Amino acid sequence: MEPPIGIFDSGVGGLTVLKAMRRQLPHRDFIYLGDTARVPYGRKPAAMVAEFAYGITEFLRAKGVDGVVIACNTASSAALPELAGHFPIPVWGVIEPGVESATRMTRTRRVGVIGTKGTIASGAYQRRLEQRGLEVWAHACPMLVHIVEEGLAASPECELLLHHYLDDRADIDTLILGCTHYPVLHDAIARVTGDGVTLVDSAEALAHAVRGSLDPEAASSHRGRIVHYVTGDPLAFAHTAAVIGEVEGEVIQLPVTELIALQEKAPSAVEAAR
């Protein structure tokens, strides 16, 4: 049997990635780490988030995974590519696949991206899109994560905030949902942006990219297993996760101190990213 793939996120948002990964790789086992003791990452300094990502990747590697998916845009933009260079196993981020997907989809070559403050401030999407010769409109939407986690995807607050964030957008034909929580808001966003804008779901794009970089799955009757580690309360995790979908598999409490201890070994390559 193949080793599991590790996936991590600041909380429950990465479950959208886990769901997409399972559709692509139904026979693989996954270890999901939700860092709910330190959620949200969105407005924390990039250096702090890069250090979190380092400790978590070390933890997952010690659990025997043969690759790690950073299912969090804020962490991907804060920690990559430096983190990937340090580990002997693949570390996939959510940004590159979203950028590639948007580049393929756009006709007008004017692309938008929305995400947390940290993701947008890092310029990680903008830089990569501009390197491909695209015009970019980027906008931070700090409240949308909370709209999702409060179960308010179909609320007046959600509509109000989406109009606030999106009504003044540039004339784009493609919009990257640059936060793993946003697929939950897909339909609400589509209603605000209308038919003229194609939405890029970065969770789906990432799952495609990971599958493409692995050997094809052998035919098997083994249905992949999932184990979740959460730094916060397992019960609270399951409760919040219900806004994304069912949590399948065991949920184990992981003291955040274990991760903090691993962070102390962060190499200068990660330090330099700060």
Place this chain on the structure above:
Amino acid sequence: MEPPIGIFDSGVGGLTVLKAMRRQLPHRDFIYLGDTARVPYGRKPAAMVAEFAYGITEFLRAKGVDGVVIACNTASSAALPELAGHFPIPVWGVIEPGVESATRMTRTRRVGVIGTKGTIASGAYQRRLEQRGLEVWAHACPMLVHIVEEGLAASPECELLLHHYLDDRADIDTLILGCTHYPVLHDAIARVTGDGVTLVDSAEALAHAVRGSLDPEAASSHRGRIVHYVTGDPLAFAHTAAVIGEVEGEVIQLPVTELIALQEKAPSAVEAAR
């Protein structure tokens, strides 16, 4: 020297109460517990929150406090009065003082209260206000906690949401800020409600009530010490807490598993509250 007073909250919001308490009791030591591994409490089931409150009170008692302040409206409404009946030390909640303060202030006897979903759904404020013969307008404002924690108190999002939550209010002359985060939004709320509405800061009301129930402080040159326990990451706590004000004193990481273990001893009186 007198024993410390314990204060707890789901996260950083209770620091508004700690600040008010220190103004009232400058010589007392305080132990603050921020349950940041399980924040937010606002939409979690009352039974779950009551159990959290029980474990935390046990923890603080073991640290030698001679009273516990529940500096969280959601937890106060979920756990009181049952919790107070179980412990041999006083347990103060934030609701009763806010209700008393509003009752004194209103002229028209029409009072409003805003808070999290959990606080408003519990009916804890409404019941007590109606028992005093007041007319009550109550409204859940689930996004305002996140506005505060994201540092967006002076943002367009904040203004937008406050108008959404408050423009259709009943004809009240007094409004209870029924969440310890809301004092940070005091001025923004006052701009929306105008001069005709007096705001009741439940943090101030609670601090007054606690001081009133204690022996007067002896003159002393001792400046009270503060120790913080946080179930999440101390660094992340300090970062988020900056939206409320400076975190003074040591910050200690407390594994949430310690609290979960204490919860298992919750007596039937607390169970019955569910």
